[in-house]
Amino acid sequence: MTVIYDLPGHLIRRLHQISVSAFTAETAAAGFDLTPVQFAALSMLEENPGIDQATLAGLIAYDRVTIGGVISRLEARGLIERTVCESDRRARTLRLTERGASVLRTIWPAVRRTQEVIFADLSDDERATLLSLMRKIADANNDLSRAPLRAATGRPDQDTSGS
């Protein structure tokens, strides 16, 4: 009958919609006000302090323009610190503030609950299968996206000591 429902793209969109909704609900219930993108940015910055916006965009597979806006809002809220890179004055070096690190530490339980909510009706086997198949598609079509996943290139200002 309705052909739309059989299209993978439609199902994927529904899943995304549900995933974002679950994230918002769980984190809001825990007292946080972060979007999935903002969380991803903070999380990636914690593990790669000192990277610039373009590198961050590549690491979480986002458009550079989009990340610029996300970073601006996180900076305005005092969760991220943005300074001009000394070795390349075109770039902006990004770092978590103390408050940003604190938020990230405390929000993780809610984020884990989000994933549990989404997968609630699947068995362990089904979860593993689904994750594996999704990863396969994401990896295979990485270049198809306008914001492909890219590894960090190791900028001059980036900390390599780890956290």
Place this chain on the structure above:
Amino acid sequence: MTVIYDLPGHLIRRLHQISVSAFTAETAAAGFDLTPVQFAALSMLEENPGIDQATLAGLIAYDRVTIGGVISRLEARGLIERTVCESDRRARTLRLTERGASVLRTIWPAVRRTQEVIFADLSDDERATLLSLMRKIADANNDLSRAPLRAATGRPDQDTSGS
């Protein structure tokens, strides 16, 4: 290492990103200028002529406000006709124009190619498994979304003759 990559939500977002990108690329290459949402709206209207915006939103699981904007743009481009419903003057009766129906007829091959591109690296079994698991999650968490899927209720002005 990087925990983000293991989160289902992140993978789902990547899939969605890839799906939208593939849709845009394939349809644009075929000479069309439709977004996935616009296509879904047109497609659903073809099968349910005469429904109002709220019903349409429910059928394709979209937010009512979002659909309002989508409909406005489609109407401005002459693909959809929007008239005040006679039996309920709050509602707007939606119908495809001749041009809208024509676009829909000719764009389908490109849409099918989109799905083929996304699933290119999966076997038939894997495709079936993935679709089945995604459908399971979408169905189970329908109410979790702010725009749950809802069946048409059969408004007075809706055509029941079928296409």
Place this chain on the structure above:
DNA sequence: TACTAATAATACGCATACTACCTATTAATT
């Protein structure tokens, strides 16, 4: 050294997505 190409970030515009609020209209209730 002057010119060119490449890159980081931004500005602008379009199109989702959703929350909160508002108006008009209809349905339900007293």
Place this chain on the structure above:
DNA sequence: AATTAATAGGTAGTATGCGTATTATTAGTA
């Protein structure tokens, strides 16, 4: 009949997500 509740659609505001163009800066080349 009057009041209340519910519904359809809209506006305003925030936040993605991405295309295109522009600016500042760096790197490469003649």
